[in-house]
C-alpha cells in the first residue's frame with residue numbers, strides 16, 4: 168500500500184520525520200531483516216541537519232517493545248483479551264450507539280492526547296469522528312498545555328492559531344520565560360537543534376535571558392538568568408510594560424497603524440511598578456528595569472514563553488503580555504522578532520484574515536460552568552462531568568493517544584471517575600494508567616509503520632519547511648485513519664463494517680471544499696495522502712504531494728516573512744492590545760500584588776531529556792541513569808524542613824499525597840520543589856513491565872482540578888503550594 172524502502176532479507180535505510188516531539192527532526196532508520204538496527208540524525212534533512220535526541224534514537228526500541236500493542240484488546244470479566252479487529256469493532260458497535268441513543272450525544276466524551284497531534288492520521292481524521300459523535304464533551308491535552316496561548320492570540324490577532332514564534336535564526340536578543348528548550352527540544356517553536364540555534368545567537372553577538380525558578384540547562388547556556396517565584400510572570404511582564412511606557416521606550420514602528428488599545432494598556436500596567444512587583448516575583452526592581460530597557464533597545468528581539476508560562480494560574484495574562492511586549496518593542500512580525508510562520512498545508516491563518524474573529528464561551532461545562540475555548544472544555548472538569556448525575560452526564564469516553572490519569576490535574580479523582588464509566592474505548596498503543604480503564608483498546612501502528620507529515624507543527628516552525636515521509640516498515644495493522652473512520656461509521660449508525668472508502672470520500676470532499684478544489688485533482692490517492700495533496704495544492708506554495716515525495720529530506724521554503732496586516736481577523740482588523748475578555752482577568756492579578764506569599768514550598772514540573780510525557784518509560788534506553796523521578800529541593804529548604812539527600816519526603820495538597828525521593832540541588836530556587844510529571848507507573852493492571860520497574864510518582868496527584876487559569880480553563884500544573892514532611 169505504501170511505497171516501501173524495506174524488502175525482506177535486505178538492509179535498507181529509510182528517511183523519516185521523527186513524530187515524537189515538536190522539533191520534527193529528519194532521521195535515517197536502518198532496517199535489517201525486519202529489525203531496526205540503527206536510527207541516526209539525517210544529515211541531509213533541510214531543517215534538522217543531522218540533529219537527533221535520545222528519544223528519537225529509541226524509535227527502534229519503541230517499535231520492538233514487546234509491551235507495545237499489536238492487536239486490539241477487549242475487556243471480558245475484568246481482563247483484557249486479544250481479539251480480531253472485527254470482534255473489537257463489533258463490541259464497540261454493540262455498546263456505544265445504544266449509549267448515544269439513550270442518553271444523547273453529550274453522554275460520550277472524547278479526550279485527545281499529545282501524540283494525536285504528531286500523527287497524520289489523527290491530525291486529519293479525528294475531527295470527522297468527533298463531529299460525527301456530535302458531543303460538546305471534547306477534551307484535549309491543550310487544557311494542560313498551550314490553551315492560554317490560543318486564547319491570548321485569539322483575542323490579540325483574531326485567530327487562536329496565529330501564534331508568533333521567535334525568529335531564532337535572526338534574533339539578537341531572546342527573552343525566554345518558563346521554557347527549557349535544551350531539554351524539551353522546543354515547543355510552540357518548532358526548531359530542531361535548539362542548542363545550536365541558541366549558540367548561534369550568542370556567536371553573532373546577541374544575548375539570551377532566561378526567567379525560570381530553576382537553573383535549567385537552558386538557563387546555564389543563557390547570558391543571564393532570573394529565578395522568578397512561580398506563577399508571578401504576568402506581574403513581571405506587566406512591570407516591563409510599565410517601564411517601557413514610563414520611560415518612553417514604546418517603538419511600534421510599522422505596527423503603529425495596526426494597533427488598538429495602547430492607552431488602555433498603559434493604564435492597566437500603571438500599578439505594576441518594578442518596586443511593587445519585585446517582592447512578589449523575587450526579582451529586584453533594578454533588574455526588572457534593566458530587563459525592560461535591554462529588550463526595548465535591542466536590535467531584533469523576541470520574547471518567548473512555554474509551559475511555565477501557560478500551565479500556571481495566570482497562563483492567559485502571561486501569554487498575552489509576552490506578545491504585548493513583542494508589539495510594544497516593534498518586534499512582532501519583524502525579522503529577528505516574533506513572527507508568524509506560513510506552513511505549506513493546512514495553515515489556518517493563511518486565508519488573508521478571512522476567518523471569523525475568535526470568541527470563547529459559546530457554551531459552558533455542565534457542572535462548574537467553565538467556558539468552552541474553541542470547542543473544548545477543560546480537562547480539569549472531565550472527572551466531575553463523569554461523576555455528577557443529571558442530564559448530560561458523561562457515560563462513555565473515547566481516548567485517542569492520551570494518558571490523562573498521569574497528565575491531568577487531580578489524577579486520583581479522574582482515575583476513580585473513569586472506573587465509573589459505562590463504556591470506554593482507547594485508541595492507544597499501551598495498556599497504561601488510563602487505558603487500563605478501557606473496555607476496548609485499538610492500537611495504531613508504530614511510528615516506523617506509518618507515513619508522516621507534520622500538519623500541526625510546521626505552523627509553528629522557525630523556518631518554513633515541508634517534509635512528507637513514507638513509513639520505514641510495512642504495517643500489518645490498520646492505519647489509525649482507518650480505525651478512526653470505522654469508529655465514525657459506528658457512531659453514525661452505519662455499524663461495525665461501514666464502507667470506509669465511502670467515508671474517506673466524504674472527508675476528502677470536505678477537505679476539497681474548504682480548499683476550493685475538486686477532490687479528483689488528487690488522482691488515485693486515498694487516506695491522509697489525498698487530504699494532504701489537496702491541502703498542499705491549496706496552500707501558499709502550491710506544492711503537491713508528488714513534490715514532497717521527490718524530496719526525501721524535505722523542502723526548504725525559506726525564512727519567515729512578515730505577514731501583517733493580512734492575517735489579522737479581529738473585528739477591527741487591528742491587533743487588539745487590550746481586548747476585554749483578556750483584560751477582565753487583570754483584577755485577579757492586581758489582587759495578588761498585595762498578597763504576602765506564605766512559607767509553603769511551591770510545586771513546579773520539569774521535563775527530562777529521556778522522557779516524553781508519560782509514555783516512553785517502557786523503553787530500556789530511556790530509563791537509565793539521570794532519568795529519575797525525584798523531588799528537587801534547595802538545600803536551605805531541606806535544612807529548614809529536615810529533608811536529606813536520597814531520603815523521602817511526603818508532599819500533600821488538597822487533592823493528594825505523594826512520597827518522593829529527595830534530591831538536594833541549588834539549581835532550584837529556595838521555596839520551590841520540582842517533580843517531573845508523567846511518572847507513577849505503580850498502579851494495578853498495567854502492561855508496561857519496564858515502566859513499572861521504574862515507577863516513580865504521579866505528581867498530578869498533587870495538582871488541583873480547582874486551580875485553573877480561569878480564562879482558558881488550563882490547569883495550573885506549576886505554582887502549587889504543598890505541605891512537606893520528611894519520611
Ligand SMILES: Nc1nc2c(c(=O)[nH]1)N[C@H]1C(S)=C(S)[C@@H](COP(=O)(O)OP(=O)(O)OC[C@H]3O[C@@H](n4cnc5c(=O)[nH]c(N)nc54)[C@H](O)[C@@H]3O)O[C@H]1N2
Nearest residue numbers: 280281312568569570571574594595772780781782844884
Ligand atoms: N504536572 C504536569 N503535568 C503535565 C505537564 C507538566 O508540565 N506538568 N505537561 C502537560 C502537557 S504539556 C501535555 S502535552 C500533557 C500530555 O498529556 P497526554 O497527551 O494525556 O499524555 P501523554 O503522556 O502524552 O500520553 C500519550 C498517550 O498516547 C499513547 N500513544 C503514543 N503513541 C501513540 C500513537 O502513535 N497512537 C496512539 N493512538 N496512541 C499513542 C501513549 O501510549 C499514551 O497513552 O501532559 C500535561 N501534564
Ligand SMILES: Nc1nc2c(c(=O)[nH]1)N[C@H]1C(S)=C(S)[C@@H](COP(=O)(O)OP(=O)(O)OC[C@H]3O[C@@H](n4cnc5c(=O)[nH]c(N)nc54)[C@H](O)[C@@H]3O)O[C@H]1N2
Nearest residue numbers: 345346347351354397398473474475774775778779780885
Ligand atoms: N524530553 C522531553 N521533551 C519534551 C516533552 C517531554 O516530556 N520530555 N514534552 C513535550 C511537550 S508535550 C511540551 S508541551 C514541551 C514543553 O516544553 P518546555 O516548556 O520547554 O518544557 P519544560 O521543561 O516543562 O519547561 C518549563 C520550565 O518552566 C519552569 N517553570 C515552572 N513554573 C514556572 C513559572 O511559574 N514561571 C516561569 N517563568 N517558569 C516556570 C520550569 O522550571 C521549567 O524549566 O516539551 C515537549 N518536549
Ligand code: SF4
Nearest residue numbers: 185188191192220223
Ligand atoms: S528532538 Fe524531538 S523530533 Fe528530534 S529526534 Fe528528539 S524526539 Fe525526535
Ligand SMILES: [Mo]
Nearest residue numbers: 281308312313
Ligand atoms: Mo505539551
